[in-house]
Amino acid sequence: MKLNTQRRLAADILGVGVNRVWIDSARIADVSSAISREDVKRLIRQGAIKARPELGISRGRFRRRAAKRKQGRRRGVGSRKGTP
Numbered sequence: 001m002k003l004n005t006q007r008r009l010a011a012d013i014l015g016v017g018v019n020r021v022w023i024d025s026a027r028i029a030d031v032s033s034a035i036s037r038e039d040v041k042r043l044i045r046q047g048a049i050k051a052r053p054e055l056g057i058s059r060g061r062f063r064r065r066a067a068k069r070k071q072g073r074r075r076g077v078g079s080r081k082g083t084p
Helices: 004-014 025-033 037-046 060-070
Strands: 021-023 049-051
Touching: 004 021, 004 037, 004 049, 021 025, 025 037, 037 049
Parallel strands: none
Antiparallel strands: 021 049
């Protein structure tokens, strides 16, 4: 069942992107019957539609690179940036 319109309306109301809109799978029938902004707002108040939390930037890759640098790796001439 496509809920593109409801997802788009909810994203606009919640102020997030369409990918951050969470729809309760148990209440899909209710959500699919919502055709107006007021219907979607009512579902948001009831908790059938919510905004997912924002994802942060993972520091795992940086930590791995920093550990290698601490060991003396990644410090060759080809890895250097800036003025010589």
